[in-house]
Amino acid sequence: MDFETVKQKESAYVMNTYGRAPICFVKGEGCTLYDSTGKSYIDLTSGIGVNALGHNHPELVEAISNQAATLMHVSNLYYTEPMVEVAEKLAKGSGLKKVFFANSGAEANEGLIKCARKYSSDKYGNDRFVILSLKQSFHGRTMNTLKATGQAKFHQWFYPFPEGFDYVIANDFEDFKAHVNEHVCAVMMEMIQGEGGVLPLDKDFVQQVSAYCKERDILVCVDEVQTGIGRTGTLFAYQQFGIEPDIISIAKGLGGGFPIGGFMVGEKCEYTMQPGQHGSTFGATPLGCEAANVVLKTVDTPEFLQAVKEKGDYFMNGIRSFQSENIKDVRGMGLMIGIIVDPEKRADYVNNLRDKGILVLTAGLDAIRLLPPLVISYDEIDASLSIMKEIFE
Ligand SMILES: *Cc1c(COP(=O)(O)O)cnc(C)c1O
Numbered sequence: 001m002d003f004e005t006v007k008q009k010e011s012a013y014v015m016n017t018y019g020r021a022p023i024c025f026v027k028g029e030g031c032t033l034y035d036s037t038g039k040s041y042i043d044l045t046s047g048i049g050v051n052a053l054g055h056n057h058p059e060l061v062e063a064i065s066n067q068a069a070t071l072m073h074v075s076n077l078y079y080t081e082p083m084v085e086v087a088e089k090l091a092k093g094s095g096l097k098k099v100f101f102a103n104s105g106a107e108a109n110e111g112l113i114k115c116a117r118k119y120s121s122d123k124y125g126n127d128r129f130v131i132l133s134l135k136q137s138f139h140g141r142t143m144n145t146l147k148a149t150g151q152a153k154f155h156q157w158f159y160p161f162p163e164g165f166d167y168v169i170a171n172d173f174e175d176f177k178a179h180v181n182e183h184v185c186a187v188m189m190e191m192i193q194g195e196g197g198v199l200p201l202d203k204d205f206v207q208q209v210s211a212y213c214k215e216r217d218i219l220v221c222v223d224e225v226q227t228g229i230g231r232t233g234t235l236f237a238y239q240q241f242g243i244e245p246d247i248i249s250i251a252k253g254l255g256g257g258f259p260i261g262g263f264m265v266g267e268k269c270e271y272t273m274q275p276g277q278h279g280s281t282f283g284a285t286p287l288g289c290e291a292a293n294v295v296l297k298t299v300d301t302p303e304f305l306q307a308v309k310e311k312g313d314y315f316m317n318g319i320r321s322f323q324s325e326n327i328k329d330v331r332g333m334g335l336m337i338g339i340i341v342d343p344e345k346r347a348d349y350v351n352n353l354r355d356k357g358i359l360v361l362t363a364g365l366d367a368i369r370l371l372p373p374l375v376i377s378y379d380e381i382d383a384s385l386s387i388m389k390e391i392f393e
Contacts, residue, residue, distance in 0.1 A: 003036050021354060028055025031373050031380050033359065041357045042384050044372045048361065049194070049226050049336075052253035052295055054373035060256050060294045067290040075281065082289035089296040093235045096248065096264040100273065101284035105225035105251035106140025108261040111278055112188070112249045113144050115265060116219045117164075119272045120185035123217070131221075132179055132187045134170040136364070138195035139188065139223055148188060151196070171205045177212065186219035186247075191237035194226035197364020198331060198338025203241050210243040219246040219268065225261065226336070229253035230299035230374050233309030233334030240333065253374075256295040260288035299374060308334045308374050311381060315370070318385040324392040328366070335374055338367040349391060356387045 006024045024036040031054050033041045046052065053060055067082065074080060087099045100115075102108045113131060120128045133139065135150040143162055146154050150167040166184075169175040170193065187209060193199040210220050222245040227237035231253060234240050238248065246268050251261025262283075265272065282288075298304060312334040319330045319339055326349075329340040341349060343366045350368065353360055363369040372380075 001036075006036070023354075030054045030056070031376050039357070041354070041359050042380055043359050044370045044376075044384060045359050045361050046253075046371050046373050047257065049231060049252040049371040050255075051257045052229055052231075052374045053256045053298060054375045055257075057256065057294075057375070059298070060291060063290045063294045064258065064287060067287050071286050073282070073285045073287065076279065076284060080284070080286045080289070082286045082293060083284040086284075086289045086292045086296065089293065089300065090250075090262075090264060093296065093300045094248070094264060095244070096266045097270045099262050099264045100278060101260065101262040101289070102251070102280050103259050103282050103288075104140075104261050105223075105249065106142045106145045107280065108225060108249035108251050108263045109139045109145045109148065109188075109223060110142055112221055112223075112247050112263040113148065113186075114278060115247060115263065115269055115272050116186035116188075116221060118277065119219060119269050122272065124185075128183055128185050129164045130181075130183045130185060131165050132168055132176070132184055133165060134189050134193070134201075135167050136170060136193050136196035136199060137188075137190055137223075138193070140225075170199065171202045173205055173208045173212075176205075176209055180212070180216070180218070184218055186221050187213055188221040188223060190223045190225075190227060191241055192227050192232065192333060192336055194336070194369070195363055197340075197367045198336065198369050199364070200331060200333060201241070206238075206241045206243055210245075221245060221247040221249075224248045225251045226371075227333075229295065230305055230308055231334055231336050231371070232332075233305055233312060235300050235305065237333065253299075254295060255288050255291040258288050258291035260285075260292050304374070311335060311376060311378070312337065314378065315372075315381050315385070318381065319388065319392075322389050322392050326392055332370075335370070335372055335376070337370040338363060339370070340366050341368060342366070352391050353388065356391065358384055358387050 025033050026036050027034040033043045090099050117129050133148045133150050137150040139145040139148040147161045147165045168179045213220050222238045224236050228250045246266050249263045254260050316330050331338050361369040
């Protein structure tokens with residue numbers, strides 16, 4: 001099929017919810033993507049933080065192929081080995097107690113919200129249900145997670161929105177305290193706001209919020225959907241903020257490209273959810289769990305995580321060394337990087353980079369966001385830097 005045919009069929013049959021770049025990808029290998037004309041690109045997007053091991057990772061492909069030929073899906077009416085293996089790895093890697101498996105970030109956060117509310121209603125009755133989230137946050141596209149998302153532009157058209165959410169200014173502990181009252185059951189935050197513009201929270205703020213919440217039995221919930229699974233140089237980003245969350249959500253990188261997500265609970269909520277109170281037909285499918293097993297086995301080693309940190313620092317320092325007035329800031333952690341530019345020029349940068357074979361993302365109003373595969377090599381970082389230097393300078 002030539003590109004024009006693909007474009008026509010997309011326009012005729014696919015719902016018009018995305019602004020797509022004019023490329024049709026046909027193949028990927030490591031950090032390289034190939035389009036239908038044979039042109040290659042360095043992928044600094046990982047399919048929005050998903051392909052943690054890059055494209056066509058041999059062990060991941062083999063595990064999925066073997067599992068597909070053995071047992072693809074049976075539902076949660078039964079036990080399977082891949083499920084318990086991932087659960088054990090996640091528990092040991094986080095120090096949290098238990099996991100519920102879902103399929104996407106939004107579904108993971110829906111479960112997180114339900115679990116937080118259930119914990120509170122079990123203990124304090126039905127009038128303590130408000131979830132505080134941060135302005136500029138992003139938590140997903142379902143009704144609850146849209147409402148949890150602290151950006152007004154997401155709160156339109158789909159009325160009525162569910163109640164029980166309130167928003168505080170990120171990194172403003174006074175504002176946080178001002179929003180806590182007897183109806184609040186949980187706070188939910190990303191350690192680095194991803195879609196909001198690659199905005200890392202201050203460690204002090206996170207620790208103050210966490211301590212304040214622990215004193216009042218308000219649950220500390222961390223959305224690790226984008227920051228989790230090694231992205232920031234630790235298995236979970238909260239591990240660099242010195243807190244112990246009560247609930248976290250995960251998805252994006254967990255299956256390395258296969259859709260799988262979930263939420264995890266610590267001691268407080270270990271027994272909050274009981275049979276019949278939550279579920280998901282596709283949750284914990286052996287195929288997804290085998291993919292997650294390979295990703296976790298690869299990512300969750302001290303050497304791999306240290307390399308993510310070092311590659312991220314190297315990448316950020318490389319960008320900081322550009323002689324360019326057009327770059328206002330470079331920030332991030334590990335391989336989650338934001339380059340802050342003039343909002344009016346951003347689209348041109350993204351398009352020019354793409355023309356030169358570099359794929360990047362955007363976030364917020366002024367960030368160019370990089371989420372490369374965690375396996376990116378120094379040669380690939382250098383190749384990206386030299387093209388970026390040309391474009392930014
Ligand atoms: C992407 C994202 C989500 C939503 O994940 P989906 O899989 O698209 O539903 C939720 N929270 C954060 C922090 C994300 O980055």
